[in-house]
Amino acid sequence: MVVGRKRRSDQREFYSIGEVCGMLELKPHVLRYWETQFPELSPPKNRAGSRVYRSAEVELIALIRRLVHEEKYTLEGARLRLQELQAGGNAGEAATRALDASFVRSLRDELESLLDLLDPNAR
Numbered sequence: 001m002v003v004g005r006k007r008r009s010d011q012r013e014f015y016s017i018g019e020v021c022g023m024l025e026l027k028p029h030v031l032r033y034w035e036t037q038f039p040e041l042s043p044p045k046n047r048a049g050s051r052v053y054r055s056a057e058v059e060l061i062a063l064i065r066r067l068v069h070e071e072k073y074t075l076e077g078a079r080l081r082l083q084e085l086q087a088g089g090n091a092g093e094a095a096t097r098a099l100d101a102s103f104v105r106s107l108r109d110e111l112e113s114l115l116d117l118l119d120p121n122a123r
Contacts, residue, residue: 014052023058024065024102034064037075040082059095066098 021028035041041060043051053061063085067078085091 012055014046014054015058017051017053020053020058020061023106024062025106026061026065031061034061034075038064038079038082040086056092056095059092059099062099062102063091063095066101 015023017028017031020026021031035043038060041057041064043053043057046052063082064078067073067081068075073081082091085094
């Protein structure tokens with residue numbers, strides 16, 4: 001097992017919108033808007049009518065987040081870049097890397113918060 005990543009068999013199958021937003025530091029309204037802008041992002045709803053995201057969709061959202069927030073693409077530019085990646089067969093790999101980067105970023109933030117708690121004068 002790779003440190004920091006769960007084995008595929010250990011991963012959950014479905015995630016709520018709140019869980020996805022918490023993992024990727026997004027607001028729910030942003031994610032719902034992205035669903036209208038990216039046809040590839042269309043999560044099914046459960047019997048209660050709540051959106052449920054699969055692991056592949058979470059990776060896609062992480063890629064879109066990276067393109068829009070970090071690489072500063074417009075939504076149209078991100079949509080075109082995503083189409084380029086899909087046409088080249090690299091979308092899955094790019095999405096996985098984006099999710100990994102998001103995990104590392106959140107882990108770093110948590111460690112910095114712990115450091116502040118342990119020694120507020122450390123920085």
